[in-house]
Amino acid sequence: MSKQEDLNKLKQKISSELVCPLKDAATKMVFGKGNPDADILIIGEAPGANEDLQGIPFVGKAGKNLDSFLNLIGLTLDDVYIANILKYRPPKNRNPSKEEIINHTPYLVEQINIIQPKVILPLGKFATEFCLAHFDTTKIKTIAMGDVHGKIYKIEELTIIPMYHPAAMIYNQKLKTTLEEDFIKVGEFLKQK
Ligand code: URA
Numbered sequence: 180m181s182k183q184e185d186l187n188k189l190k191q192k193i194s195s196e197l198v199c200p201l202k203d204a205a206t207k208m209v210f211g212k213g214n215p216d217a218d219i220l221i222i223g224e225a226p227g228a229n230e231d232l233q234g235i236p237f238v239g240k241a242g243k244n245l246d247s248f249l250n251l252i253g254l255t256l257d258d259v260y261i262a263n264i265l266k267y268r269p270p271k272n273r274n275p276s277k278e279e280i281i282n283h284t285p286y287l288v289e290q291i292n293i294i295q296p297k298v299i300l301p302l303g304k305f306a307t308e309f310c311l312a313h314f315d316t317t318k319i320k321t322i323a324m325g326d327v328h329g330k331i332y333k334i335e336e337l338t339i340i341p342m343y344h345p346a347a348m349i350y351n352q353k354l355k356t357t358l359e360e361d362f363i364k365v366g367e368f369l370k371q372k
Contacts, residue, residue: 182215185293193266193286201267201279207234208267211290213260219369220296221245222287222306224344225265227272236261244345245302248358252366260294262287264305275305281316288314297372299337300365303344310339329361331368340365 190210202208209226212235229239237245249255265275265283275283291299291314301307304324311327312318313334324343332339342361348354 182293186211186215186290189286189289189293197266197282197286199267199279199282201265201269204270205267206231209234209236209263210266211260211262212236213256214258215260215294217258217260217294218297219254219259220291220294220299221259221261222299222301222310223261223263224303224305225263225272225275226268227346228268231268236263240349241344241346244348244358248345248362251359252362252369254366260296262290264309277316280305280309280319284309284314284316297336297338298365298369299339301339301341303342303347307341311341328357329364338368340368 190208193210194208205226209230223236223241226236227239227241229242230236236242245261249259264287265279266286267283269275269279287309299310301310304322307324307327308319308322309316311322311332312320324341327341328343330341332341340361342365343354343358345358348358
């Protein structure tokens with residue numbers, strides 16, 4: 180079976196199996212987008228209002244920023260797959276709760292196992308904490324993005340490079356330069372491979 184077929188099955192499984200108040204309030208599940216055969220997986224936090232309406236991650240303002248960073252290093256949606264920590268939008272875009280992260284991330288782990296990326300770029304604190312805990316919610320520790328962004332972490336063959344969330348630069352313009360620098364580092368890392 181192709182990775183796309185496996186992902187389609189997983190999406191159906193989430194629809195029928197996940198019990199979560201976020202699901203009842205949401206318009207659509209936001210499962211993922213991009214190329215299932217890509218080597219690069221980008222993990223965001225949770226769908227926003229536009230994503231909830233369309234059922235597609237990163238279609239709003241943060242998505243435009245993300246696209247421009249990817250273009251900066253010559254990448255397109257064909258080169259990456261994009262998913263989120265939460266599959267459904269939290270009300271008013273509040274932070275994901277611990278319980279929601281525990282409830283939703285087993286499906287993200289299944290998604291990762293299907294895609295088998297070589298490089299993961301977690302965007303922002305929640306995705307970074309989850310990845311640096313080796314995808315085990317019982318091992319999550321609080322992390323400051325300032326300490327880890329743009330650094331290269333290895334879990335055996337897998338590389339993890341935490342990035343600030345592109346939505347953060349909407350409120351802090353200085354982060355735009357940091358994000359550009361970090362994406363350029365990612366581009367250089369990919370070239371060496
Ligand atoms: N921010 C995220 O983290 N994910 C989305 O899908 C949209 C905005």
